[in-house]
Amino acid sequence: MKIFLFILIFFFFSFLNASDSDFIIQGKVRHINTHEEISDVNIYVKDFPIGTTSDNNGRFKLVIPAKRNDFIIVFDHIAYDTMQVSLEEAISQSDFYLKPNLLQTNKIIVEAKKARSEFAKDLPQSLTIITAKEFEGKGYIDVGDLLRVDQSIVIEEDLSGKKTISMRGGNAEDVVVFYNGVKMNNNYDNVFDLSLINIEDIEQIEVIKGSNTALFGSDAFSGVINIIPKLKQNYTARFIQKFGSYNSGDWNFQANHDIFKNLHVSYNQKRSGSRRPYDEEDSYLENSTTHHSANMVYNLSKEGSKNISAMYMRSKLDYFNSNIFSRIDDLNQLGSISYAGNIGNFDRFKISLSYQNLNTRRSFILDKQFYDRHYYNDNYFFNLEKTFFSGSHSFLTAYQYENGKLDYKEESTFVRTLEAAQLSREKHGVVGVLKLPVATGSEYLNYADINLSYRYDYVKNQQRDMLFRTSLTETNFYPGLFKENSWQESTLKISIQLKGRSSQAAYTFFMGVGNNAKFPTMFHQLSMPSLLNPLRPEVVPDLNPEKNYGTDLGFELMLETPKQKKIEGFQLNLNYFKNIYKNKFRSFLTPATGIAVFDNVPDADITGIEAKIRPIFLQGKLSLEAGATRLFVSEKAAFPFKSETKYTIQLFFDYSGFSTKVYWFNESSQVGWVRSSNGGFGEIEFPGFTNMDFHLSKKLEIYKLNYTLSFSIRNIINDQHILEGIALRDRRFYIGLGVEY
Structure with missing residues (x-):
């Protein structure tokens, strides 16, 4: 019994000592305006090899071996301005807000780690990438409803609710639609109904305009979705x-x-x-x-x-x-x-x-x-x-x-x-x-x-x-x-x-x-x-x-x-x-x-x-x-x-x-x-x-x-x-x- 009590006291004081020596900062990294969580943010102690990365939910946990008042915590992401806060400020916060960097907000760069554009493998041309954060919760009914905001796209809707897309003055059969890299246009008339896609199940939509694609097959005279x-x-x-x-x-x-x-x-x-x-x-x-x-x-x-x-x-x-x-x-x-x-x-x-x-x-x-x-x-x-x-x-x-x-x-x-x-x-x-x-x-x-x-x-x-x-x-x-x-x-x-x-x-x-x-x-x-x-x-x-x-x-x-x-x-x-x-x-x-x-x-x-x-x-x-x-x-x-x-x-x-x-x-x-x-x-x-x-x-x-x-x-x-x-x-x-x- 005495031995058991001694072991319990030992672990109790060991826990106290670990709590004093190892200092933990944790929270979420968010967009300063939308409050969306930001993943893949590098969080580290300036001038020290101590760091971590935020997960898909923006959460992070930074363990610091010893507390020092001169520590500076750095939040760094390619698409946002780098933010530095003192250790005392970091302790008092649970949410950390980053401001977007205008020159780095090109979606091809920002989303490269999450869902690299397949079009990057093809020839460079006019490309637009619409990520889920831009249309989730915005009330769009389907993909056609979303894409019609582009000045070069026309969405045709018939009485049945079928929606087809045309670009740059071409016809619906001149646009090839891919889903997860698979061609969706049917063999009958080379047209696809965009209303058949669930907009809530989309990570991003890539729109390429023009006929100069090679990797995505022939038939794309006006563009590719x-x-x-x-x-x-x-x-x-x-x-x-x-x-x-x-x-x-x-x-x-x-x-x-x-x-x-x-x-x-x-x-x-x-x-x-x-x-x-x-x-x-x-x-x-x-x-x-x-x-x-x-x-x-x-x-x-x-x-x-x-x-x-x-x-x-x-x-x-x-x-x-x-x-x-x-x-x-x-x-x-x-x-x-x-x-x-x-x-x-x-x-x-x-x-x-x-x-x-x-x-x-x-x-x-x-x-x-x-x-x-x-x-x-x-x-x-x-x-x-x-x-x-x-x-x-x-x-x-x-x-x-x-x-x-x-x-x-x-x-x-x-x-x-x-x-x-x-x-x-x-x-x-x-x-x-x-x-x-x-x-x-x-x-x-x-x-x-x-x-x-x-x-x-x-x-x-x-x-x-x-x-x-x-x-x-x-x-x-x-x-x-x-x-x-x-x-x-x-x-x-x-x-x-x-x-x-x-x-x-x-x-x-x-x-x-x-x-x-x-x-x-x-x-x-x-x-x-x-x-x-x-x-x-x-x-x-x-x-x-x-x-x-x-x-x-x-x-x-x-x-x-x-x-x-x-x-x-x-x-x-x-x-x-x-x-x-x-x-x-x-x-x-x-x-x-x-x-x-x-x-x-x-x-x-x-x-x-x-x-x-x-x-x-x-x-x-x-x-x-x-x-x-x-x-x-x-x-x-x-x-x-x-x-x-x-x-x-x-x-x-x-x-x-x-x-x-x-x-x-x-x-x-x-x-x-x-x-x-x-x-x-x-x-x-x-x-x-x-x-x-x-x-x-x-x-x-x-x-x-x-x-x-x-x-x-x-x-x-x-x-x-x-x-x-x-x-x-x-x-x-x-x-x-x-x-x-």
Whole structure:
């Protein structure tokens, strides 16, 4: 008993001595305006080898062996001003607030450690990265709702809620959408519905504008959207509930957990729906969507450079229009597994295998007539990448394989031609990207990059089991269905990037030129070639790839103005581009029969100028962003209903956990040439419009729970423009509540 008492007293005094000698400082590092937690902050004692790093939740714990009053605690992060506090100040605080450094807030640098942009491996060009912190809790409904704030992007929304994206005056099929590196555009018409992506499950969105991408495949004539899902969150569980106009509402649940030290899993589920009445009628539109996603990451190395990841996503859209008894059922599923790391003695490999399934059905009944179209699309993808380094030079090579199948069925009392067909597509792509940094030796022009890329694609299409309702099976009517189609194209691109920096400014200039190719879709193969128009004999149907020759010039300036009391700094972006198209497809439905028809314009072009400026006030609390785009479109039948000018103004205010955003935009009239019953074209003009959005959110932390309250108003200028009895631009309200643990 005495021995036990002696041991207890010994450990008690040992604990007291350890408490006196080892001093602990702990807390959270936050953004001074938004109060968001900041990870990867280096916290250390000045002039002493004592330090630590904040985790994903901004938390840190700094153990100091002995307390000294002259100790200075330093908080250092590449994107924020370095902060120094005395030991006494650090003891009395639990939250430490850092001010952003304007010249280092380029998102490519800031987010590099968390989710390095895949576009960094490609040629330099106009790039925007939108991180989750910029849209979480802001009341956005989906990805299309978020992206429309860009001055070069137009989001088209139909009555079913389907949202497609176009950029720089191009069409929706000219933009390629990736999710976790997997192409989402279907094989039918090369279009993807952005409403099928759950915005609450996104880590960041990368937007590249222009046709000079090589690594992300052909078909991207206008640009690429790469959506990166959240593979690892900084919370255990989160629940979000939103309510809004038209009896709309959605709830979202997310959970993630570290099962073992190196194994992380997460799951996300979302359900949403709405019911909209027709104008002065008893009819209605009803939408419902369901999202599921699951992710797994297993790190094979401590720094995470060697890992295995797997992902599954399932999205279902149901739409019903009681006015014409129209239904839409979309089911989109995606699964992928990837490995990054070494293979034997060879390092810097990336291998991924993916499967995508899109099951779509469209039907309606009107005046005892009916139409029912169903296509089932399976896609398999394989991607292999290897990067070689020689000093500062790098060469990336990749092999990309795609195998897709389309099962098409159509029943209709309107159209009496093709009823069913099965098509398959096999595609092989080889890519090489060479990057050659060159030292300039200049004080203000720090370095230059010369970049070259080459891509080769081979596409083979096959058809079988065609079924026609009539005897119109001649090759003149459906040439794409009666022979094996194969195409091959090579593309070459070059870009030069110059970067400079001074004590108060950072600036970048790039120039890119090159060619691109886009292969005919299965929709084109299921379409009939148009009859020759005597007024335009040069327009001849041609089932061969489109060609694009693009030029891009860009300039970016980030400037700090410490001598100006009102303006802390600003960011300026200027871009000029020109895209020349050869053999441009024009697709349309004949007015009377609804038969899909195509022809090709031998020459078309789009020229544009983009500008954006963002001054920053009040130590980053207030910022204003103004953007403008001017387009010059030569062929309005190939690029119908595009606004040639778009102006945007965004006002951001962040203070003490409050986040406010006001968005104003103006789009000019949209003009399109539409096929008439006599085979010619008639001009139709949609009037331009102006509107505003407002978003307000507040973040609270109570005990171990983080709360987010949000309020949004869409279309403040109540535009009662009616399309088929439905107001598409009317005012809408949304309220949201989120809880994190």
